[in-house]
Amino acid sequence: MNAKEKLIVAMPKGRIFEEAADLLRRAGVPLPPEFDDSRKLIVPVPKANLDFILAKPTDVPTYVEYGVADIGVVGKDVLLEENRDVYELLDLQISRCRISVAGLPGWRPSGSSAPRVATKYPHVASKYFREQGQQVEVIKLNGSIELAPLIGLADRIVDIVSTGRTLKENGLVELEEIMPITTRLIANRVSYRMKSEAVDYIYEKFASIVEER
Ligand SMILES: Nc1ncnc2c1ncn2[C@@H]1O[C@H](COP(=O)(O)OP(=O)(O)OP(=O)(O)O)[C@@H](O)[C@H]1O
Numbered sequence: 001m002n003a004k005e006k007l008i009v010a011m012p013k014g015r016i017f018e019e020a021a022d023l024l025r026r027a028g029v030p031l032p033p034e035f036d037d038s039r040k041l042i043v044p045v046p047k048a049n050l051d052f053i054l055a056k057p058t059d060v061p062t063y064v065e066y067g068v069a070d071i072g073v074v075g076k077d078v079l080l081e082e083n084r085d086v087y088e089l090l091d092l093q094i095s096r097c098r099i100s101v102a103g104l105p106g107w108r109p110s111g112s113s114a115p116r117v118a119t120k121y122p123h124v125a126s127k128y129f130r131e132q133g134q135q136v137e138v139i140k141l142n143g144s145i146e147l148a149p150l151i152g153l154a155d156r157i158v159d160i161v162s163t164g165r166t167l168k169e170n171g172l173v174e175l176e177e178i179m180p181i182t183t184r185l186i187a188n189r190v191s192y193r194m195k196s197e198a199v200d201y202i203y204e205k206f207a208s209i210v211e212e213r
């Protein structure tokens, strides 16, 4: 894979990384073998005219909006929550999961006060319950969301469900799916116009691999 202009690509560390690196390799990007285990945060791949920056997943849309990365790879959950001004180019169809409402089985609203909802996704949760016409109090947590109903912090949670194992092992049940989630390719609005040849090139490479799957 090569293109005239150099592109900076923001890649999320963590869960999405391995599947995204696999897609890139199959798209012909000669990623160095140490790419997967390295602690380096900037990895140039001169043969492909690409520089990779390895970021916290929730920061990827920020780097792309500000143009320090031309394109990025990020979960739809993060895009919805962060609401950054970026172009969503392609559904890469990897790291499939869903955002759902969950809680203890048999829980019923008391009627007196707004139910409390714990989540890493306060914007997604607020929008969902607003659209449902339900008044709730949203409490932002940063992890181990399933703890909240077990220790009485919240009545329900809004969180990612993949295999369902975390819910099951904590005696919780999935109540409603809010939306399915996959990983997306995003682009900075200016790069999309000013580096259109390079962005198109990468888009086409990714699209052909995604279609093959
Ligand atoms: N079981 C899952 N749990 C969480 N995220 C998942 C799951 N399956 C796929 N994903 C995708 O992976 C992304 C999260 O990756 P990861 O868990 O590495 O990030 P993170 O939650 O920000 O990590 P951390 O906060 O531990 O640094 C999500 O944005 C989502 O799109």
Ligand SMILES: O=P(O)(O)OC[C@H]1O[C@H](OP(=O)(O)OP(=O)(O)O)[C@H](O)[C@@H]1O
Pocket: 142, 143, 144, 145, 146, 159, 160, 161, 162, 163, 164, 165, 166, 167
């Ligand atoms: O349905 P499952 O396959 O069990 O996956 C879902 C779990 O994975 C994620 O947590 P993560 O491991 O990222 O830990 P966290 O609690 O720190 O967010 C997510 O927040 C759920 O807790």
